[in-house]
Amino acid sequence: MIYDVIIIGGGPAGLSAALYFGRGLKKTLIIDEEKPRNIVTHETHSYLTQDGVSPQTFRQRAKEDTLKYEGTTLFNDKVTEVKKHDDGFIVQTPAERFQSKQVLVASGLIEQLPAIKNIESYYGQSVFYCPWCDGWEMRNKKLAIINPDERVMHMVTLLSNWTDKLEVFTDGHDSLTEENKKVLEDKNISYHLEKIAEMSGENGQLQAVRMTNGETVDVEGAFTYVYWNTKYEFLNNLDVERDENGRFVVGQFGETSVKGLYVAGEAKDNFGSQLIAAAANGGEVARFMMMMEIQQEFNKKSIKTK
Numbered sequence: 001m002i003y004d005v006i007i008i009g010g011g012p013a014g015l016s017a018a019l020y021f022g023r024g025l026k027k028t029l030i031i032d033e034e035k036p037r038n039i040v041t042h043e044t045h046s047y048l049t050q051d052g053v054s055p056q057t058f059r060q061r062a063k064e065d066t067l068k069y070e071g072t073t074l075f076n077d078k079v080t081e082v083k084k085h086d087d088g089f090i091v092q093t094p095a096e097r098f099q100s101k102q103v104l105v106a107s108g109l110i111e112q113l114p115a116i117k118n119i120e121s122y123y124g125q126s127v128f129y130c131p132w133c134d135g136w137e138m139r140n141k142k143l144a145i146i147n148p149d150e151r152v153m154h155m156v157t158l159l160s161n162w163t164d165k166l167e168v169f170t171d172g173h174d175s176l177t178e179e180n181k182k183v184l185e186d187k188n189i190s191y192h193l194e195k196i197a198e199m200s201g202e203n204g205q206l207q208a209v210r211m212t213n214g215e216t217v218d219v220e221g222a223f224t225y226v227y228w229n230t231k232y233e234f235l236n237n238l239d240v241e242r243d244e245n246g247r248f249v250v251g252q253f254g255e256t257s258v259k260g261l262y263v264a265g266e267a268k269d270n271f272g273s274q275l276i277a278a279a280a281n282g283g284e285v286a287r288f289m290m291m292m293e294i295q296q297e298f299n300k301k302s303i304k305t306k
């Protein structure tokens, strides 16, 4: 069987795209490893009609919407390789090999936490990275901002919207300029340049940050930096064009330098975003991909009828 499209990734971007493909009568296969980076959190926010639901419920509802359309299938596995084949693609997983005319990469970002002892015990419950996602829940609390680079001042400014009680940690990096230090001092925001040794607390609730010099700061939560792996090794065979920052070079609708290969959601932006933005983008890219196919088919049909 040759699918019209294989979607790699079953997050909001991939499932929203699948909904459009299903309703567009396309034979669609979603391949999803089921390891979204937001799985650590109990609630997702800011998506109209879904505010506060768990990531599992969100996905379950999205799958119900998507898989009710005949011709749409979900296969749980990890894509390991994508190869060009004739006019389309071969998509390989450890268990199976599939063929399609088009491929949509909606595989998000692979997230890695900083090497801070115990951070994983709190991440998603009282330690977060995105104020737009979880700032409201952390309002008026005493918060650690953990960031080793110049973006730390951006986080200070942003989080000042939700609380006045901020403690800055640069985790061993002397990244604050004298000017920035002065801004923080003027606003009575303490900053700590030492490396963080560990986090401590109970039942997912962060209570303190201890530094390598032994000093401990009591807090009620934190916003931390994270790393995002955007290598997408499964595309290594395709020689997809990237820019100097590793971002896919794409057109307005996610079209890459490889004909028939598209990207959507956070994979397209190479940067953390929001569920609603990823879903909207998945739908937009899917509509464009179908339009390309529909146009081609229409051209063929009009030749036949002459």
Ligand SMILES: Cc1cc2nc3c(=O)[nH]c(=O)nc-3n(C[C@H](O)[C@H](O)[C@H](O)COP(=O)(O)OP(=O)(O)OC[C@H]3O[C@@H](n4cnc5c(N)ncnc54)[C@H](O)[C@@H]3O)c2cc1C
Residues within 6 Å of the ligand: 008, 009, 010, 011, 012, 013, 014, 031, 032, 033, 034, 035, 036, 037, 038, 039, 040, 041, 043, 044, 045, 046, 047, 077, 078, 079, 080, 106, 107, 108, 109, 111, 123, 124, 128, 129, 130, 133, 134, 234, 264, 265, 266, 267, 272, 273, 274, 275, 276, 278
């Ligand atoms: C702690 C935390 C809290 C968050 N809270 C919110 C919030 O409250 N509100 C909000 O709007 N956003 C929130 N986000 C951000 C949100 O999760 C993302 O913006 C959104 O999930 C991105 O959607 P996506 O479809 O691009 O990628 P994802 O949702 O990450 O989905 C990608 C899917 O592709 C799969 N995949 C990856 N590689 C492969 C492969 N090789 N083969 C097969 N499958 C693969 C993954 O397992 C995953 O299932 C949060 C994120 C985190 C980390």
